[in-house]
Amino acid sequence: MRLPFKFLSSWHFAAVAPIVTAMMLVWTSPIAAQTKALATNVPEIPMQAVEGFIKLPEGFYFGEALGVATNSQGHIFAYTRSGDTRLFEFDENGNYVREIGEGLYGFEFAHKVRVDKDDNIWAVDEGTNQVIKFNPEGRVEMVLGYRPAAQDGAVASTRGDGPDERYLFGRPTDVTWDTQGNIFVSDGYINHRVVKYTSDGHYVGQVGTGARGSDIDQFNTPHTIASDDLGNIYVGDRGNARVKVFNSDLDLLTMYENVGSPWEICISEGAHQYLFVSNSNPDSNPAASWDITGEVYKMELDGTILGKFGEAGKGAGQFQTIHGMDCRNPNEILVAEIAAWRVQKILLGSE
Numbered sequence: 061m062r063l064p065f066k067f068l069s070s071w072h073f074a075a076v077a078p079i080v081t082a083m084m085l086v087w088t089s090p091i092a093a094q095t096k097a098l099a100t101n102v103p104e105i106p107m108q109a110v111e112g113f114i115k116l117p118e119g120f121y122f123g124e125a126l127g128v129a130t131n132s133q134g135h136i137f138a139y140t141r142s143g144d145t146r147l148f149e150f151d152e153n154g155n156y157v158r159e160i161g162e163g164l165y166g167f168e169f170a171h172k173v174r175v176d177k178d179d180n181i182w183a184v185d186e187g188t189n190q191v192i193k194f195n196p197e198g199r200v201e202m203v204l205g206y207r208p209a210a211q212d213g214a215v216a217s218t219r220g221d222g223p224d225e226r227y228l229f230g231r232p233t234d235v236t237w238d239t240q241g242n243i244f245v246s247d248g249y250i251n252h253r254v255v256k257y258t259s260d261g262h263y264v265g266q267v268g269t270g271a272r273g274s275d276i277d278q279f280n281t282p283h284t285i286a287s288d289d290l291g292n293i294y295v296g297d298r299g300n301a302r303v304k305v306f307n308s309d310l311d312l313l314t315m316y317e318n319v320g321s322p323w324e325i326c327i328s329e330g331a332h333q334y335l336f337v338s339n340s341n342p343d344s345n346p347a348a349s350w351d352i353t354g355e356v357y358k359m360e361l362d363g364t365i366l367g368k369f370g371e372a373g374k375g376a377g378q379f380q381t382i383h384g385m386d387c388r389n390p391n392e393i394l395v396a397e398i399a400a401w402r403v404q405k406i407l408l409g410s411e
Contacts, residue, residue, distance in 0.1 A: 094342045095301040096352035097320035105358060105367040106409030109377035113154040113405040114138070120148075120156075125396035127173035127384035128403050129181070131196070137181055138396060138403050139173035139384070147173065147183055149198075154405070160198040166190045166207065172234045172284075172384060184245075186231040191245055204245065204261055205229040224251055224270035226263040234284045238291035238308040246282040246295060254282055254295055256310060267310040274300050276312065286327045286335075288361055294335065296322030303337060316363040320353060324382050327361070328390035334366070335359040336393065338382040341372035343398040345380070354379050358390070358411060367411035374400045 114136070116122070123142025130136050134152030137160075139145075145167040149157040160181065161167055169187025176182065180201070181194040193202040205227060223230055230250025237243055241259035253268030268279045280299025287293050291308040303316040303325060320339025328334045341354040354372030356379070359365050374380045384396030393406040 094346065094349040094353055095321040095339070097339050097355070097357070098318040099357070099365055099368075102357070102365055103367045103411060105369040105411045107369045107377060108407045108409075110405040110407060111376050114150060114403045115154050115156060116148075117156050122401050122403065124170075124398045125384065125401060125403050126170040126398065127184075128386050128394045128396040129173050129175045129384070130386050130388050130394065131175045131179040131181075133179075136386075136394060136403070137173050137175065139170045139183055140396075141170050145170040145185065145187070147181075158198070160194060161192070161200075164192070164200070166192045166200075166203060168207075171232070174235055176237055182235050184232050184235055186233065186249065189229040189232060191229070191232060191235050191243075202261055204243070204257065205232065224253070226255075229255075233282065236285045236287045236293065238287055238293065239289065240291070240308070242308065244285060244287070244293050246285040248279075248282045252279040252282065254279070254285065254293070254306075254310065256308075265310060267306065267312075272299070279304075283323055284325045286325050288327050288333055292361075294325055294327065296325045296337070298322055303335075314363065316359070319357045319359070319365070320355075324385045326385045326387040328387045330390070333361055334387070334390045335361055335363075336385060336387045336390075338379070338385060338395075340382045341380060341399075343381040343383075345399055356382065356385075356393075356395075358408075369406070369408065376404070377406065379404075 122140045125140050127139035136150040138148045147160045151157055166188050171186040172184040174182045179196040183192045188207040189205045191204040195201050229247045232245055233248035234246045243257040245255045247253050252272050253266050255266040256264040272280050279297050282295050283298035284296035293306045295304045297304050298321050301321045303322050305313045319337045322337050323340035324338040326336050337357045339353050341349050350372045355368045356370050357368045370379045380400035381398040382395045383398045386394040391408050396403050
């Protein structure tokens with residue numbers, strides 16, 4: 061078992077300093093998205109937090125919890141930033157199982173973890189600009205994107221056009237798949253686009269102009285992405301406070317603009333699927349956001365709002381910046397929170 065932090069040599073610090081500097085430039089930019097939802101008279105869904113559900117080994121802690129996902133056996137995967145970026149696995153009862161990808165070259169600055177229909181584990185790392193596929197045993201099987209050489213520094217977070225290349229991401233945010241196994245990556249912070257690849261990683265096409273914008277064909281930080289059993293692709297266009305729905309050819313079908321800024325979305329499994337959208341309290345935690353953000357909306361796939369639950373805060377059942385969410389079972393929600401440094405299990409009642 062290793063210590064949560066490790067000392068950095070002068071060489072190591074020089075190698076990672078450009079990445080850290082780039083991230084700091086983003087953090088000191090204007091406050092991240094915070095929007096009061098336009099939906100009104102939304103019923104509250106009864107909820108209960110299962111306190112102490114996740115059990116880390118002694119000496120381990122999450123740090124910033126960026127992503128959470130489950131596989132078909134109910135095992136839980138949590139992707140975190142602390143002294144290092146780390147990917148933990150827990151069993152269905154919240155007991156620690158193992159760490160996946162320790163020391164991996166593709167791990168630098170965690171952003172999201174997802175699990176596909178075959179129980180492969182996908183990690184999206186915005187620091188290395190890579191999307192990494194692990195098989196269920198934890199071995200790397202595919203890498204999309206590539207990490208800039210240390211001497212070149214990080215990809216700059218420009219305010220204009222991003223690199224807009226087929227296989228070069230600019231701080232990607234999330235990944236999902238359609239019914240044919242095609243891969244969709246939300247390439248969020250720089251390129252402001254969604255890119256489609258075949259199941260074996262060949263470029264197919266994209267939507268988004270490569271520049272931040274609010275036009276119908278643009279995104280302003282596509283921060284989260286999910287898909288339904290018809291192969292439709294749902295994109296949380298966080299900076300524009302809307303969820304955009306596309307078919308698998310990336311033709312726009314509709315938009316939902318009444319549930320605030322979607323920091324995270326997920327779609328449940330089963331014959332009747334639901335869409336969950338988190339209007340998260342920003343991780344910069346401005347006081348003005350406390351009363352207008354923090355809630356999660358439960359919706360039909362057609363955008364009908366069924367109810368909402370949660371509020372901003374660090375108490376049990378409150379949410380301090382939901383960044384990852386698993387809703388495989390729509391009555392048992394797992395959330396990963398940046399500012400509260402935790403993963404919570406939430407039980408939902410009837411709406």
